[in-house]
Amino acid sequence: MPRKIFKKYMPDQHKLRAHPSLRWLGDHLHNPNLWHLTRKSVSRAFLVGIFCAFLPIPGQMLVAAVLALLMASNLAVSIGLVWLTNPLTMPPIFYFTYRIGAWLLDTHIRDRINFHWDLASLQTEIAAIWWPLLLGSVLTGVVLALLSYVCIQWFWIWHVNHHWKKRKPGRFRQKDDQAD
Known part of the structure; x- marks a missing residue:
């Protein structure tokens, strides 16, 4: 099952519950649905x-973490995937x-940033980009998130069916051998 693949790389739920940055979630972290590895929870x-x-x-x-609580998705996988952007x-x-956002908004792409180590320069440059x-990031995030959701759903179903097909001939041979 794909569950074994995910379980191998998942952190321990007890360590996550004790993590200082997640402690504020309190009793919500004890919801067993946040830790199950099912097709629905992992794809979410x-x-x-x-x-x-x-x-x-x-x-x-x-x-x-908040969205994982609201959507009943696997908390550890949700938080771990955030580290794609490290x-x-x-x-x-x-x-x-x-x-992408500049192209969609039809604005000039700033290849160079005139940055100086002061607050005014930082505010000016951030305001310009x-x-x-934000538009490009949210749009890319939505598209890739939906694509990954569909791919995980498909992969999980394929993986389970594949293993059932592999098991099926062996089961029938054993029954035939016992009948003889």
């Missing part, structure tokens, strides 16, 4: 985690989403 977790990974905001893990992958991913970045 991919939907939540990948969408939140593309949000250009701080606290992506917090947003993923300090190494953020610059190329967010530059790509910025370019914020809307294209």
Whole structure:
């Protein structure tokens, strides 16, 4: 089952419950549905985690945890997928989403940022790229989240059917051997 694949890489639920950044969720973390590895909970977790990974905001893990609670998706998978955008992958991913947003808004793409280490420069540069970045990130996040949801649903069903087909001939041979 695909459950074995996911279980191998999942963190321990007891460690996650004790994590300081998630402790504020309290009793909600004791809901067993947040920890089950089913086709529905894992596919919803991919939907939540990948969408939140593309949000250009701080606290992506917090947003993923809240959405996982609301959508009854697997909490660990939802939070883990947020790390698709880590300090190494953020610059190329967010530059790509910025370019998509700028193209959709038909605005000039800023290839160079005139950045100086002061608050006024930072505010000016962020104000110039914020809307294209947000639009491109949300749109890319929605598209990839929906695509991953459908792919996980399809993969899970295929994987279960594949293993049933592999088991089927062996079961009938054993019954035939016992009948003889």
